[in-house]
Amino acid sequence: MKKQKKSREQKFAFKPSTIQILSALMSEHQWLDLLADRYKDHEQLIHHIHYLAITDNYDKVSIKSISTYTKQTSAITTSVLRKLYEDLYSLNEEQPALFRKQGIRYELYFTGGFDNESAYFTLWLGHHLQIGDSFEWPFLRAKIQAHEYYVYELKHHYGNGEHRVRASMREGDFNLYRKMLYDQACMTDLIGIQERHRLTDHQLERLLIHRVVENRDGYPPPLSYLEARKYKW
Numbered sequence: 604m605k606k607q608k609k610s611r612e613q614k615f616a617f618k619p620s621t622i623q624i625l626s627a628l629m630s631e632h633q634w635l636d637l638l639a640d641r642y643k644d645h646e647q648l649i650h651h652i653h654y655l656a657i658t659d660n661y662d663k664v665s666i667k668s669i670s671t672y673t674k675q676t677s678a679i680t681t682s683v684l685r686k687l688y689e690d691l692y693s694l695n696e697e698q699p700a701l702f703r704k705q706g707i708r709y710e711l712y713f714t715g716g717f718d719n720e721s722a723y724f725t726l727w728l729g730h731h732l733q734i735g736d737s738f739e740w741p742f743l744r745a746k747i748q749a750h751e752y753y754v755y756e757l758k759h760h761y762g763n764g765e766h767r768v769r770a771s772m773r774e775g776d777f778n779l780y781r782k783m784l785y786d787q788a789c790m791t792d793l794i795g796i797q798e799r800h801r802l803t804d805h806q807l808e809r810l811l812i813h814r815v816v817e818n819r820d821g822y823p824p825p826l827s828y829l830e831a832r833k834y835k836w
Contacts, residue, residue, distance in 0.1 A: 617720060619745040621666050621681045624688045627745035629656040629664075634691055637701055641690065645683050647673045688745060692724070699725035707731065708767035715749035715774025719803045722746045732757065732770055735777040753777040775804060784811040802829075 619627075628635065635649045642649060651672055655664055670680045695702055706727040713722045722743060732738070736754045744750045756771040785807070788794045793814045794807075802810065806826060813823040822829050 617748050619748070621684055622664070623745045624684050625652070625664060625666070625669075626661055627742050628652055628684065628688055628691075629661065630741040631691075632656040634702070635687065637694060638687060638690055642683070642687065645673075645675075648675070648680065648683060649687075692722075692746070695724055703727050705729065708765065710767060710769045711772055712770065713743060713747065713749075713752060713772045713774075715743075715747050715752065715772075719801070720747040732768070735779070737776070738772055749774045751775070773804065781808060781811065784815045788815050 629652055632653050635652060639646065639649065648669070651669060655661075666677050666680055666684075670677045673680065675683075699708075702725060704727045706729040708725065709728050709732065710725050711723065713724075714720070732754050734754050734757060738752045738754060739750055740752070741750050752772040752774055753776060754770055755773040758769040760767050760769060785794075788811055789799070794810060798807070798810065806829075809823055809826055813819050813821075813826075
């Protein structure tokens with residue numbers, strides 16, 4: 604039987620390692636207390652994560668050593684760590700007020716990783732974000748394998764006596780020239796709505812150079828597979 608060729612449009616599913624998840628949990632270990640009631644049977648594990656984070660033992664931990672300390676199998680430890688991480692995202696989506704602290708409420712939409720994967724999280728920040736600001740957050744590494752972003756777009760919202768801001772965050776560094784090309788392409792309808800939201804940053808940059816800078820139609824050769832007759836959005 605012939606092996607089926609992988610489509611160039613096939614999405615890459617990032618699967619974090621257990622150590623990546625552990626490091627992410629250690630980076631925001633204070634939130635684990637929000638899950639204490641759900642994980643009473645794993646209280647010792649949560650306390651140990653607190654200890655590892657406070658003592659800055661990121662380079663010295665292993666799942667085997669943690670399992671030995673908590674007297675659980677590595678399989679159980681791995682499973683619980685993954686559930687803790689995912690439950691923090693679910694809890695933030697369902698009850699963001701539990702994560703409240705002094706500052707401005709930001710609804711952060713992150714896009715990055717190998718295939719423009721996305722993540723959403725509500726945080727209260729002590730300082731205003733501005734377009735182009737760099738934003739580093741290690742907690743995201745186990746979600747979309749990227750932790751360095753820049754502020755791409757800001758939208759302010761006020762309701763029920765509260766000011767919150769919706770911020771679109773893109774992986775990488777802010778590039779003013781790229782933004783100028785993008786704004787020009789949007790204003791002159793040189794890129795479609797699907798291309799704006801579905802293409803990776805690298806693909807979009809190649810397309811902007813092709814259509815705006817070089818004033819050409821269609822797609823450049825490296826992106827020829829994106830032609831409408833071949834590419835299903």
